[in-house]
Amino acid sequence: MTAQEVRLCGLLLQEHFGEVVERIGTHLLRGGAQNLRTIANETNTPLDLVKKSLCVLVQHGACEFGSGRRGPGSPVEYRASCERVLRVLRYPRYIYTAKTLYGDTGELIVEEVLQRGHMTMSNTVKTVADRLTHNMEEGRSMEYSEVVSAFSKLVETHFLQRCPPVAEMGTAATSTTPATPSTPAAPASTSPPTAESNPDCYKLPHVTLIGRGKRRRSSDDSEEQRGGKKAKMDSESCGDEGIYWLVNFERFHQHFRDQAIISAVASKLDQTSSEIVRTMLRMSEVTTTQTAAYTQPLSANEIFRSLPPNYSISRPILDQYLSLLVDDPMEFVGKSGDSGGGMYVVNLQRALANLARATLESVVQERFGSRSARIFRLLLRKRHLEQKQVEDFAMIPAKEAKDMLYTLLSENLVQLQEIPKTPDHAPSRTFYLYTVNQLPTARLLLQHCYKTVANLIERRLFETKENKRLLEKSQRIEAILASLQASGAEPEQLTEVEEMITAPERQQLEALRHHINKLDSTENQVDETVFLLESYIFSTKTK
Amino acid sequence: MAGRGRGRGRGQMTFNLEDLGIGRGDSLPPTTFKPSPLFPPMPVQPVPLQTGEEVEYMLALKQELRAANKTLPFYIRRAAPKRDVDRYSDKYQSGEPKDSAIEWSPGHPPQVKQPKKPPVGKEEILTKLETLEKNEETVNSEEEEDGEKKKANEEEEQPEEEDYEEDFEEDTDYIMSYFDNGEEFGGDSDDNMDEATY
Numbered sequence: 015m016t017a018q019e020v021r022l023c024g025l026l027l028q029e030h031f032g033e034v035v036e037r038i039g040t041h042l043l044r045g046g047a048q049n050l051r052t053i054a055n056e057t058n059t060p061l062d063l064v065k066k067s068l069c070v071l072v073q074h075g076a077c078e079f080g081s082g083r084r085g086p087g088s089p090v091e092y093r094a095s096c097e098r099v100l101r102v103l104r105y106p107r108y109i110y111t112a113k114t115l116y117g118d119t120g121e122l123i124v125e126e127v128l129q130r131g132h133m134t135m136s137n138t139v140k141t142v143a144d145r146l147t148h149n150m151e152e153g154r155s156m157e158y159s160e161v162v163s164a165f166s167k168l169v170e171t172h173f174l175q176r177c178p179p180v181a182e183m184g185t186a187a188t189s190t191t192p193a194t195p196s197t198p199a200a201p202a203s204t205s206p207p208t209a210e211s212n213p214d215c216y217k218l219p220h221v222t223l224i225g226r227g228k229r230r231r232s233s234d235d236s237e238e239q240r241g242g243k244k245a246k247m248d249s250e251s252c253g254d255e256g257i258y259w260l261v262n263f264e265r266f267h268q269h270f271r272d273q274a275i276i277s278a279v280a281s282k283l284d285q286t287s288s289e290i291v292r293t294m295l296r297m298s299e300v301t302t303t304q305t306a307a308y309t310q311p312l313s314a315n316e317i318f319r320s321l322p323p324n325y326s327i328s329r330p331i332l333d334q335y336l337s338l339l340v341d342d343p344m345e346f347v348g349k350s351g352d353s354g355g356g357m358y359v360v361n362l363q364r365a366l367a368n369l370a371r372a373t374l375e376s377v378v379q380e381r382f383g384s385r386s387a388r389i390f391r392l393l394l395r396k397r398h399l400e401q402k403q404v405e406d407f408a409m410i411p412a413k414e415a416k417d418m419l420y421t422l423l424s425e426n427l428v429q430l431q432e433i434p435k436t437p438d439h440a441p442s443r444t445f446y447l448y449t450v451n452q453l454p455t456a457r458l459l460l461q462h463c464y465k466t467v468a469n470l471i472e473r474r475l476f477e478t479k480e481n482k483r484l485l486e487k488s489q490r491i492e493a494i495l496a497s498l499q500a501s502g503a504e505p506e507q508l509t510e511v512e513e514m515i516t517a518p519e520r521q522q523l524e525a526l527r528h529h530i531n532k533l534d535s536t537e538n539q540v541d542e543t544v545f546l547l548e549s550y551i552f553s554t555k556t557k
Numbered sequence: 558m559a560g561r562g563r564g565r566g567r568g569q570m571t572f573n574l575e576d577l578g579i580g581r582g583d584s585l586p587p588t589t590f591k592p593s594p595l596f597p598p599m600p601v602q603p604v605p606l607q608t609g610e611e612v613e614y615m616l617a618l619k620q621e622l623r624a625a626n627k628t629l630p631f632y633i634r635r636a637a638p639k640r641d642v643d644r645y646s647d648k649y650q651s652g653e654p655k656d657s658a659i660e661w662s663p664g665h666p667p668q669v670k671q672p673k674k675p676p677v678g679k680e681e682i683l684t685k686l687e688t689l690e691k692n693e694e695t696v697n698s699e700e701e702e703d704g705e706k707k708k709a710n711e712e713e714e715q716p717e718e719e720d721y722e723e724d725f726e727e728d729t730d731y732i733m734s735y736f737d738n739g740e741e742f743g744g745d746s747d748d749n750m751d752e753a754t755y
Binding site: 537 | 601603604606607611612613614615616618619620622623625626629631632633634635
C-alpha cells in the first residue's frame with residue numbers, strides 16, 4: 015500500500031461514503047489489521063460511528079474481519095483492502111459494459127448491486143423493475159420475469175456471484191459483527207474464504223417472483239409510502255433470504271482484457287484477424303482460468319466451425335490468417351501443435367506484456383518527444399547499451415542523445431548499470447550501461463497514474479468548493495423552475511425566474527461545468543491505463 | 558581576514574569542483590532568484606481527451622453515481638455541531654441528523670438473531686418507518702435531478718413533521734381557538750361598574 019494508493023483510496027472513500035468512513039478507511043489501510051477499540055481510540059471517533067463505517071466497508075467488500083492474531087479468544091480484527099477501494103474508480107466502465115452486453119436491464123442490475131455492495135436477488139429484481147417502470151411511458155410497467163431472466167444471464171456468464179459464506183466466529187461475546195449474514199458454516203480457516211471457494215457460487219436460488227414494477231407517483235408520496243411501509247415491515251420473504259450477490263470484478267477484467275487484445279489486433283492487422291482472435295477467446299472463455307498464461311489449444315477446424323456466420327471466409331484463407339497472426343512480432347497467437355489442422359493458442363501473458371510495453375512507449379513519446387521514444391524503444395529491445403552505442407543505433411547526434419538520456423534518467427525511466435573492470439570501482443575503468451526494465455518501470459508508471467487521478471479528484475473538489483455559492487444558487491433556481499413547471503405556471507414567470515441568474519454568472523457556470531466534465535472524463539481515461547498496467551503487473555506476479 | 562579571497566575569482570571550497578563535473582571555463586546554469594514557478598510552462602502539450610458517445614455516457618454515469626451516493630444510507634455524516642443554545646425551532650427542524658446514533662438500517666433486514674430483543678416502542682416504529690421511507694425514496698428517485706432531490710427531501714421532511722404535529726395536537730374536532738378557558742374572565746376594565754349586575 016503505497017502512499018499514493020492510500021491517498022487515492024481516501025479521496026474515493028470520501029466522495030462515496032463521507033468523511034467518517036474516509037477517516038476509518040485510511041486508518042485501516044495505513045495500519046493493517048486492527049480491532050475495534052484501537053480504531054476508535056486512534057481516530058478519536060465515537061464507537062457507534064466506527065461501527066457504522068465498518069459496516070459500510072464490509073458491505074462493500076472493502077474490509078474483512080477475522081479472528082485476532084492472538085488466538086481465538088482475542089477481539090475481532092478488521093483489515094481493509096486497497097485494491098477493492100480502487101475498483102470504485104472503474105464503476106462506470108463496469109456498468110457500461112453490462113449495458114453493451116445485456117441492455118438496459120443488465121445495466122441497472124449491475125448498477126444496483128455495485129451501489130449497494132451486495133443484495134439479494136429479489137430485492138434487486140424489485141428495485142430494477144421499479145426503476146425501469148419509472149422511465150417507461152404511462153400505463154406500461156416492467157415484468158419481474160424479464161428482470162429475472164437478465165439476472166440469470168448475468169449469473170450464468172459469471173458476471174455476478176454469490177457472496178462467500180462468513181466463517182463462524184469463535185465466541186459471540188464481542189458483538190461487533192456487522193450486519194452481514196452469519197451462516198453457521200465452515201470451520202474456522204486462517205484465510206478468509208473467497209467467493210470462488212463456494213461450490214454454489216453461481217447457482218440461482220429457487221425463487222418465484224411474480225409481479226410488475228410499481229410506478230411511484232410523486233404526488234401522493236407520504237400516504238402511500240407509510241401504508242406501504244407497514245406491509246413491508248411484516249417482512250415479505252421471497253425465499254432467498256441470506257443469499258447475497260455481488261459483482262464479480264475478475265470476470266469483468268477478463269472481458270476488458272479480451273477487448274484490449276482484440277482492438278490491438280484490429281488496429282495492427284485488420285478486422286478479419288480480430289474476428290478470428292475474438293472467436294478464439296470466446297471459445298476459451300470457460301476453459302481458461304483467470305491466471306492462465308495462455309488459453310487452451312484450439313484446432314483450426316474448431317475455429318473454422320465457430321466463426322460467426324457473417325464472416326464467411328474459406329478454409330485456406332483462415333489458415334493464412336492464422337499463420338500471419340503467429341508470425342506477427344506481437345506474438346498474440348502462438349502455434350502449439352500440428353494436429354487437427356494446427357493447434358493455436360492465444361498468449362495472454364505475452365499479450366498483456368506487449369500492451370503494457372506499448373503504453374510505456376507511448377507515454378515516453380508524448381512526454382519527451384519521438385526521438386526520446388526511439389531511444390527508449392531501442393533500450394527495451396537491446397537491453398543494455400553504452401552511451402556510444404545508443405548514439406550509433408538511434409542515429410541521433412551525441413550531444414542531443416546525451417541530453418535525452420539524462421532527462422530520461424532523471425525521470426527514472428531509464429536505469430544505469432555499472433560494470434566495474436577493476437576491484438576498485440574507479441569511474442574511468444567502469445562500464446556504464448543504460449537499461450530499461452519493463453516491470454519496475456510499469457510499476458512506476460502505475461504509481462504516477464494513481465497520483466494523477468488523486469490530483470484530478472482534488473482539483474475537481476477545489477473547483478466545486480470555489481464556486482459553491484454559484485452552484486447552490488443554480489440548483490435552487492432549477493428546483494424552483496421545476497416546481498413551477500409542474501404546477502403549470504405561465505412562461506413569463508419562468509423567464510423571470512431564469513433571469514435571476516445573470517449572464518456572467520451563467521458563463522461562469524458553463525465554464526465550471528466544462529472543467530468538471532473534463533476532469534471527470536480524464537479520470538475515466540487514466541483508469542483505462544491503470545487497468546492495463548495493473549493486469550500486466552498481476553500477471554507477472556502469479557508464477 | 559576571512560573575506561580576503563573574495564574579490565579575486567571564485568571562492569575556495571573544501572572539495573574539488575572538477576570532480577563534480579563543472580570544469581574550468583564551463584558556464585554554470587543561471588542563478589535562481591525565486592522558487593520555481595507553480596505551473597511551469599509545459600514543453601509538450603498533452604494529447605486531447607477521447608470523445609465519443611461511449612465516453613460521454615460513462616461521464617454521465619460517473620456523475621450520476623456520485624450524486625446518488627449522497628442519498629444512500631451508506632453515506633455517513635457527522636452529527637451536526639451543537640449550537641450554543643437549544644432553540645425552540647430545533648424541535649420542528651430535523652432536516653439534518655441531530656445525532657449520529659439514529660436508527661440506521663443499510664437496506665436489508667438484519668439476519669443475526671439478537672439474544673435480547675429491545676422493547677419495540679411507538680417512537681422506534683416511527684423512526685424506522687422514516688428511515689425505510691428514505692431508503693425507498695432514495696432508490697426510486699435516483700433518476701431525478703440533484704436540486705430537485707435535495708429540495709424534495711427537505712420538503713418531504715417538513716410536511717411529515719407537520720403531519721405528526723397535527724396528529725398530536727388535534728385530537729378533537731373542535732377548533733382550538735374556539736375554546737375559552739375563562740382566564741380572561743374578570744380581567745375586563747372596571748369602567749363599566751355603573752351597569753347593574755343581575
